[in-house]
Amino acid sequence: xxxxxxxxxxxxxxxxxxxxxxxxxxxxxxxxxxxxxxxxxxxxxxxxxxxxxxxxxxxxxxxxxxxxxxxxxxxxxxxxxxxxxxxxxxxxxxxxxxxxxxxxxxxxxxx
Amino acid sequence: xxxxxxxxxxxxxxxxxxxxxxxxxxxxxxxxxxxxxxxxxxxxxxxxxxxxxxxxxxxxxxxxxxxxxxxxxxxxxxxxxxxxxxxxxxxxxxxxxxxxxxxxxxxxxxxx
Numbered sequence: 063x064x065x066x067x068x069x070x071x072x073x074x075x076x077x078x079x080x081x082x083x084x085x086x087x088x089x090x091x092x093x094x095x096x097x098x099x100x101x102x103x104x105x106x107x108x109x110x111x112x113x114x115x116x117x118x119x120x121x122x123x124x125x126x127x128x129x130x131x132x133x134x135x136x137x138x139x140x141x142x143x144x145x146x147x148x149x150x151x152x153x154x155x156x157x158x159x160x161x162x163x164x165x166x167x168x169x170x171x172x173x
Numbered sequence: 174x175x176x177x178x179x180x181x182x183x184x185x186x187x188x189x190x191x192x193x194x195x196x197x198x199x200x201x202x203x204x205x206x207x208x209x210x211x212x213x214x215x216x217x218x219x220x221x222x223x224x225x226x227x228x229x230x231x232x233x234x235x236x237x238x239x240x241x242x243x244x245x246x247x248x249x250x251x252x253x254x255x256x257x258x259x260x261x262x263x264x265x266x267x268x269x270x271x272x273x274x275x276x277x278x279x280x281x282x283x284x285x
Contacts, residue, residue, distance in 0.1 A: 103279070
């Protein structure tokens with residue numbers, strides 16, 4: 063099947079630092095989505111990107127849909143303790159909303 | 174939560190027994206999905222439904238079947254559970270094919 067490569071696998075950062083993560087694919091996606099998962103919970107949508115080149119912000123989060131439609135990145139600025147969790151990228155395939163997920167980036171924020 | 178209830182939340186079952194997981198939604202969304210989550214793999218699509226009695230296979234459908242007799246319910250059945258099906262199972266819903274999917278809280282299934 064298609065592969066989404068998400069990196070880094072984990073990040074240990076200090077409170078107040080910025081965080082960057084990205085996803086690349088060998089295939090083109092119509093939509094890129096970024097989710098966050100807290101322990102024992104389902105993923106929660108953070109940002110959705112619908113057009114190549116699109117740059118979207120949601121509070122301290124900024125994400126971009128790559129021009130080639132094969133990549134996306136997520137930035138978190140001025141991290142806080144509640145940013146701890148696993149962040150997933152997901153690419154939406156052509157129809158029916160089927161999602162291909164990356165393996166996730168574990169973010170740990172230390173005071 | 175986007176009006177999604179998964180049941181049971183936890184289950185331990187023996188190899189070879191049938192297991193059914195239920196996803197119930199109150200949003201009247203057309204699309205429903207079952208994913209499984211395993212360490213190092215993210216979430217992988219098992220089956221999905223695009224309407225009552227309309228279902229199709231996802232990436233990892235072997236060993237699983239689904240049914241959707243009502244808009245609000247999407248059932249995932251493991252006909253004969255195996256240890257490789259030990260996982261966390263998530264149901265998701267979306268209103269249309271190109272809108273965001275919202276996830277339930279998950280069902281942790283252990284096959285011993």
